Amino acid sequence: MPTLILVRHGQSQWNLENRFTGWWDVDLTDKGVSEAIAAGELLAAKNVLPTRAFTSLQTRAIRTLHLALEACGRLWIPETKNWHLNERHYGGLTGLDKQETRDRHGDEQVHIWRRSFDVPPPVMEDGSDYDLAADARYAGIDVPRTESLKLTIERVLPYWESEILPVLASGETVIVSAHGNSLRALVKHLSGISDDDITGLEIPTGQPIVYEFDDAMNPGERQYLKDR
Numbered sequence: 227m228p229t230l231i232l233v234r235h236g237q238s239q240w241n242l243e244n245r246f247t248g249w250w251d252v253d254l255t256d257k258g259v260s261e262a263i264a265a266g267e268l269l270a271a272k273n274v275l276p277t278r279a280f281t282s283l284q285t286r287a288i289r290t291l292h293l294a295l296e297a298c299g300r301l302w303i304p305e306t307k308n309w310h311l312n313e314r315h316y317g318g319l320t321g322l323d324k325q326e327t328r329d330r331h332g333d334e335q336v337h338i339w340r341r342s343f344d345v346p347p348p349v350m351e352d353g354s355d356y357d358l359a360a361d362a363r364y365a366g367i368d369v370p371r372t373e374s375l376k377l378t379i380e381r382v383l384p385y386w387e388s389e390i391l392p393v394l395a396s397g398e399t400v401i402v403s404a405h406g407n408s409l410r411a412l413v414k415h416l417s418g419i420s421d422d423d424i425t426g427l428e429i430p431t432g433q434p435i436v437y438e439f440d441d442a443m444n445p446g447e448r449q450y451l452k453d454r
């Protein structure tokens with residue numbers, strides 16, 4: 227049965243520092259490394275062993291994938307990295323402290339920027355220290371200046387449909403190591419969550435989520451692997 231494993235990267239340095247991260251490339255903390263290893267150990271313990279992997283172009287997701295695969299003896303499987311699985315771009319909020327931003331703009335405005343379906347954060351200014359347009363990994367890619375969840379869905383879902391779903395449909399066990407909001411985009415689609423209800427969905431770090439697909443490639447219930 228085709229099986230999909232979704233895992234959000236382990237705690238990152240800016241998760242720890244409570245800063246808006248988006249496309250900025252921060253590494254895992256020691257806790258994040260432990261979470262990634264524990265995710266892989268859980269895959270081994272539950273005998274849900276990936277045969278194909280997909281991840282973003284961001285270090286925290288790539289390292290989480292590698293640590294998890296190493297922990298379950300699957301470092302050798304084919305993997306694909308692609309920017310379509312990157313975190314939602316946080317625009318002009320990138321790098322800011324989340325609490326200081328609440329103090330300045332109010333809880334409600336920050337909640338809208340973080341969790342509304344279609345209101346993007348302010349755009350990243352030209353010349354920002356966090357502008358990644360010249361980063362070699364994004365050569366030839368039109369780096370966004372900001373993204374709402376809706377805009378994130380608009381680039382995650384075509385990639386899902388064209389690159390991941392066909393692999394899954396061939397009977398593989400696919401692991402996707404990605405980010406809070408690129409995974410919210412996928413879960414919204416797979417679990418049929420409405421635009422209103424998705425605002426309440428949080429995806430914890432380092433906690434594998436599993437979907438099994440039937441012969442018609444309809445996803446079953448979303449399950450945390452730890453609860454199976």
Ligand SMILES: O=C(O)[C@H](O)COP(=O)(O)O
Pocket residue numbers: 245246247248249313316340405406407
């Ligand atoms: O980009 C970030 O800051 C985090 O990965 C996700 O942030 P959020 O919880 O504000 O969506």
